[in-house]
Amino acid sequence: MDSTLGNQKLYDRDFIEWCEVTVSQLKERNFEHLDIEGLIEEIEGLAKRDKRELKNRLTVLLAHLLKRIYVESPENFNGWELTIREQRRQIQGLLNDSPSLKPYLREVLDTVYRDALDDVRFEYQKTEFPDSWELNFDSTALLSENYWEEQ
Incomplete structure (x- = not known):
């Protein structure tokens, strides 16, 4: 399974864990696995x-x-x-x-x-x-x- 797709599902299933995974991916510069749609939604929400x-x-x-x-x-x-x-x-x-x-x-x-x-x-x-x-x-x-x- 594509990890980006997995992150999108994680976003819907457990928001806190999604945040922790996303922060970890950002710190590691692991941009290819980021849930971009989730990030966009959260930044707009802020x-x-x-x-x-x-x-x-x-x-x-x-x-x-x-x-x-x-x-x-x-x-x-x-x-x-x-x-x-x-x-x-x-x-x-x-x-x-x-x-x-x-x-x-x-x-x-x-x-x-x-x-x-x-x-x-x-x-x-x-x-x-x-x-x-x-x-x-x-x-x-x-x-x-x-x-x-x-x-």
């Missing part, structure tokens, strides 16, 4: 995973920014600000690890804002939130400014 994580963290960040700016609930301010700090830290880490995600961040901001807006409008139905982000939407500002201090 990029999608990081994009998905960025979108999810941005949604949480924007939702908490909206709450902190527009919801008058001082007893919750500290918790919201802690969440804002953590999401900013994690987003900055993603951008530091993969600077090519920065254009993607700008690309998805409108979609992410709509998702965050939908969440906070559901949670705080008596609070008026703007239909569009009215403050500085630059990624640097988004990851650093305390917008609520400007109100």
Whole structure:
């Protein structure tokens, strides 16, 4: 049996073992036996995973920014600000690890804002939130400014 075909079956049968075999083959420069299709699928999946994580963290960040700016609930301010700090830290880490995600961040901001807006409008139905982000939407500002201090 062709070992490449065997690696493809291993990929479906035992992912961890497939990873170990693939790493071993790469270290040994044994390229002819690599499961190229499996490698392509995994590398594409890594990029999608990081994009998905960025979108999810941005949604949480924007939702908490909206709450902190527009919801008058001082007893919750500290918790919201802690969440804002953590999401900013994690987003900055993603951008530091993969600077090519920065254009993607700008690309998805409108979609992410709509998702965050939908969440906070559901949670705080008596609070008026703007239909569009009215403050500085630059990624640097988004990851650093305390917008609520400007109100």
